[in-house]
Amino acid sequence: MLVADNLQILRLDIQEAAVRQDPTPIARLVRQMEKAGAEAVDLNAGPCQRNPEQEMTFLVRSAEAATRLPLFIDTANPRAMAAGVRAAGRPPILNGFSLEPRKLRKILPLAADYGLDIVGYLLDGDGLVPPDAQGRLSAGLALFEAAAAKGLSPERIIVDPVVPPLSWQDGIKQQREVLEVLRLLPDVLGRPVRTVAGLSNLTAGAPSGAPRQVVESAFLAMMASAGLSMALLNVFHNRTMASARACRALTSDTPFSWAALGPPQRPTI
């Protein structure tokens, strides 16, 4: 599943729309994302520091009015998350929780109480990226234990292995740990598991003009081959989207068909 990460409160037009409570810019952006191939939409409200409940309620209602696609409610603010859940007319996906105590206490229970899917990040209790695959896998086991303790069914959890920026000092090593984790996770958990990865983070901070989509496409293919179920990505990166369709064809069980790849891309040669 291809989840658009383009709807972010940090975008000036979305921020202004939220302030004016004007759903038009949201609806326009959602339509563009659908046209680009989005299969779900992440509503990224960030920390929601000003009017958390009002902002999230507005985002959820505006997006639901504009599309039938599934929505991810993406915020670290428990009050905003709760407001989004209450405002939703259809079951949203919560994005997300981790082993941070505040999230275990205030966000995870929302998924249990409302019976919703929720993204679980492979971070430690301080919200930091573990140094290696083993640390991420341990975090995965702990996430499922915490969910069970709150009465949430394990099928509800969508694991996010946390894609690192390549600009990190150990970014090269970290991205390989992510691939390793995707490959090992079902065995470690002893069950099939849905996974989601935020692809845009890989090239965060890249200089303008850098061949970001080439790197995104290559890493997406590596993750797809390692078992990734969903990608959270910039759906306006048409080269990366074409690669995502190719990955889907290569990892599916249906006979290969060029038609499944959508319209041919503009040739670059």
Next chain:
Amino acid sequence: MLVADNLQILRLDIQEAAVRQDPTPIARLVRQMEKAGAEAVDLNAGPCQRNPEQEMTFLVRSAEAATRLPLFIDTANPRAMAAGVRAAGRPPILNGFSLEPRKLRKILPLAADYGLDIVGYLLDGDGLVPPDAQGRLSAGLALFEAAAAKGLSPERIIVDPVVPPLSWQDGIKQQREVLEVLRLLPDVLGRPVRTVAGLSNLTAGAPSGAPRQVVESAFLAMMASAGLSMALLNVFHNRTMASARACRALTSDTPFSWAALGPPQRPTI
């Protein structure tokens, strides 16, 4: 290592050059391939049915005069292979052998006698693609046994898992078997092993205008992540080549650098 598969006797200009014994078209093509990023050149003489020894001698001498890049001598004809080895001023790589009796008897000994690297195909004794990963892995073990029997050091073998055309009825399954084989091979053989894969075969028979490079790029990334060491590919597919550079950066141990990806591609969005 990126090995150009573009120099083929089946190309009309190369065929004519061979007939006229004119090295100019070979030199021109080799220069273009180097400029496109080739790191080695495969001299594909096919079955060499007319004048096998003369044709291969011409190809090897013309290519050696034009470039310092390593050359793969690619023919199923043992006499052509032997002629190529004799004509070469630098050690070539033989491409290649399989469990077919004629190749074990006539081509494999050339590698042993001259101390050359040789590509070993994971095919059965009839030269057919095994139906699953297990069959390919068994063929791999048998290739190394056959090489040992001829006195060839195992480090000399570069394994080719045989990339299938997606147009085959079971092409989708077969390409996943290739990835599985690449991942398992070092464990099955009990040693690190160099591998090479012919990428162009994946999209053989694709309709014109189909997004071949998108599919090539995705599968190349999957193979790179599974441990592939060398790709034999069309180096004039500039999108696939850009992806190959990204794969190298992602699978290397050196800190990531955008500069390593070469010049930014023309934006497609």
